[in-house]
Amino acid sequence: MTDSEQKLLLDPALLGSADMPGAPGATGPLLEAVEIRKRYGRNEVLRGVSFGVERGDVKAVLGPSGSGKSTMLRCLALLEPIDGGEVRLEGRTIGVRQSGSRSVRLPERELAHQRSEIGMVFQRFNLFPHLTATGNVMLGLTEVRHRSKAEAGRIAGDILERVGLGPRAGFYPSELSGGQQQRVAIARALVMNPKVMLFDEPTSALDPELVGEVLAVMEELAREGMTMVVVTHEVGFAKKVADRVIMMDEGEIIEDGTPDEFFGSPRHERTRRFLEAVH
Amino acid sequence: MNFDSEVFLTALTSQGFRDGAVIAIALTVVSQLTAVAIGLILAVMRESRLRLLRGASWTYVWIFRAIPTLVQLLFVWNALPQLFPVLKEEWFSAFIAAWLALSMNEGAYMAEIIRGGLLAVDEGQQLAARALGMTPFSVFRRVVLPQVVRVIIPPTANEFITMLKITSLASAISLRELLTYTQQEISITFRFAEFYAAAAIYYLVIVSVFMALQAVLERRFLWSSQRGGAGRLSTALRGMGAR
Numbered sequence: 438m439t440d441s442e443q444k445l446l447l448d449p450a451l452l453g454s455a456d457m458p459g460a461p462g463a464t465g466p467l468l469e470a471v472e473i474r475k476r477y478g479r480n481e482v483l484r485g486v487s488f489g490v491e492r493g494d495v496k497a498v499l500g501p502s503g504s505g506k507s508t509m510l511r512c513l514a515l516l517e518p519i520d521g522g523e524v525r526l527e528g529r530t531i532g533v534r535q536s537g538s539r540s541v542r543l544p545e546r547e548l549a550h551q552r553s554e555i556g557m558v559f560q561r562f563n564l565f566p567h568l569t570a571t572g573n574v575m576l577g578l579t580e581v582r583h584r585s586k587a588e589a590g591r592i593a594g595d596i597l598e599r600v601g602l603g604p605r606a607g608f609y610p611s612e613l614s615g616g617q618q619q620r621v622a623i624a625r626a627l628v629m630n631p632k633v634m635l636f637d638e639p640t641s642a643l644d645p646e647l648v649g650e651v652l653a654v655m656e657e658l659a660r661e662g663m664t665m666v667v668v669t670h671e672v673g674f675a676k677k678v679a680d681r682v683i684m685m686d687e688g689e690i691i692e693d694g695t696p697d698e699f700f701g702s703p704r705h706e707r708t709r710r711f712l713e714a715v716h
Numbered sequence: 717m718n719f720d721s722e723v724f725l726t727a728l729t730s731q732g733f734r735d736g737a738v739i740a741i742a743l744t745v746v747s748q749l750t751a752v753a754i755g756l757i758l759a760v761m762r763e764s765r766l767r768l769l770r771g772a773s774w775t776y777v778w779i780f781r782a783i784p785t786l787v788q789l790l791f792v793w794n795a796l797p798q799l800f801p802v803l804k805e806e807w808f809s810a811f812i813a814a815w816l817a818l819s820m821n822e823g824a825y826m827a828e829i830i831r832g833g834l835l836a837v838d839e840g841q842q843l844a845a846r847a848l849g850m851t852p853f854s855v856f857r858r859v860v861l862p863q864v865v866r867v868i869i870p871p872t873a874n875e876f877i878t879m880l881k882i883t884s885l886a887s888a889i890s891l892r893e894l895l896t897y898t899q900q901e902i903s904i905t906f907r908f909a910e911f912y913a914a915a916a917i918y919y920l921v922i923v924s925v926f927m928a929l930q931a932v933l934e935r936r937f938l939w940s941s942q943r944g945g946a947g948r949l950s951t952a953l954r955g956m957g958a959r
Contacts, residue, residue: 514847545852553849563844567862567939577848580858609939622844629848 444599446654447661451595452630465528467492467664468555468633473512474521475505482508484688485522490633490681493662497675497696500685501711506668507560509685510635513666514557518542526554526632553581556626556634560641562618564610570597570621571606577629596624600654616647620654627658634658636667672715676700684708723907727914732901736894737918743814743893744880750819751879752872755826762831773827780824785817786885792817793889810891814883822879829871833864866937873930877923894918 466489475483482505490496498506511517513524515532523530523540531551533540543551564573574593578584584592597606600620610618619639626634636655640648652674659665659678669675675682675696682699684692684707692699692708703709727733761773780788793813797803837860845855884895898915902908 516843516847549846549849549851551849552847555847557844557847559840559844561840563838563840565841565845565859567866567937569941576845576858577850580854581849608941611939612941625844625848 445661446596446599446627446658447663448599451592452628466490466525467494467527468513468666469525469528470509470513470522471525472522473509473519473524475508475512475517475519482688483512483519486685486688486690487522488683488690488693490664490666492664494680495659495665495667495678497679497682498666498668498685499670499672499675499682499711499715504685505688506685507637510557510637510666510668514555514635515548515552516557526551549581553577553629554632556629556631558619558622558626558634558636558639560638562610562615562622562642564618564622564625566610569607569609570602570613570617570624573610573621574625574628577625581629592628593624596628597621600624601650614647615643616650619643619651623651623654623658633664633666636665636669638668638670640669640671670715672700672712684711686711719909720907723905724910724913727901727907727911728917732897733894733914733918736892736897737922739811739891740880740883740893740918741922743811743818743883743886743891744876747815747818747822747883748872748876748879750815751822751826751875752830754819754823755828755830758823758827759830759834762827763834777824777827780821785821785882786888788821789814789817789885789889810886810889813889814886814891818879818882818886822875825875826872829868829875830864832871833867834860836867837863862937866939869930869933869937873926873933876926876930880919880922880926 469489470486473483473486474481486505486509488496498509500506508517512519515524519532524532530540532548533542535541542548565576568576571590571593574596575586575589578589578592579586582589594603594606597603600623602617602620602624605613605617610621613621623634623639639655640651643651648671652671655665655667655674656678667674667679679696682692682694682696683690684699684703684705686707691705692703694704699708700712703712758773758776761769762777764770764773793810796813797808841859841863842855845859846852850858883893886893887896887899890896894915898911902911905911
């Protein structure tokens, strides 16, 4: 990661000149969940989840498994339709349009366009096994951003260099360690120049010795002002990097505070018990 | 033993066998390629959310797998022109009839093979591709399909070889492929062993070429940065021998 000290991950010259963190005219949360509800059959997974992420902030989401954290991220990324509430990006409701008094899910083509503004990193990396690291990073650029192959290849090579994978650019996912795969996955999301990045337990599938290299890239992103929502079990990362920490339990947010408040004096008994359990 | 090697060699190098082989290969290639296209459409229909499409796909596979290939071939050649007079015209040759029958029949089998390939693609990658903002068509073409191809190469190569041998059924509708010529010559010379042996040699050689092509294809889909001269015939052949 020595390179990234000089070369930024969020380099407007590389990623294009969409609004950078702290762009003028930005007021209110960048990404906002308003009373999101989601159920699978009779099982209510999200029971009215509301929170906002300020521009340039990192929000860590903690909670026991099955508390709805991953589902919430998928709803924010428009990968799952929601049953109630709304998702707002820069104050604008996304994923649906108003038809009279009802909100109707947007057609797939328009959803795709909105999704391209939200980066997503998965627990199991989900790299495309038939493409090299470079190919994985290029695909969104050529297919969604309609860049030429040459240009996409150049950008992909550059960003892989910056996440410390320059020498591995021509390798296939099966030839990379978990930590390297996850860094490719981060680069793949990053080249789309997203307004916000969502991380779904990005280090949970990694061997302990590989966790550090992924967290280092995420820390660098946070330092450069990327807005992030990170579902994680890494309490250390939440303490050090997050601006706000929220606790989810049984489909609800039961605690939302700064790391000091959250870890120092959690208000909720369930938060206290959870923190004791993960420590 | 009464095996006339001169008759055998003359048969082997005869124009009739060469022409028969060309027809057999041509019929195999066009029928199998058409079958892959039919199978792909059927497989996608089978995974559709619409019940009507799922039902139509299921019915097709049911019918075309159930009825013997020879019956389908004879039906297309003899019965269809009776039902549709337009097929009585000159252009509806034995080759076209065989192509139609064999590809529709094989399409049912390919549908199941491709469906298996579709089920083998990890859903996480489709999720990741959608998260990038790719449209459903783009996800299918760039992420799903390349992985399906890799999974279905071995079973499809199997089908290809089977298809070559099934083309011999077309001798029943007097298409001049390998077996038709063989039988015609036997009926004149009564040299069974020599002519059957010559035909067997042709099938062996053609299948060997198919196998080499399969090895080339499989190498192309190795997904390894170490594959070296991947996709080149010589490398593939070496790989084939090593297995």
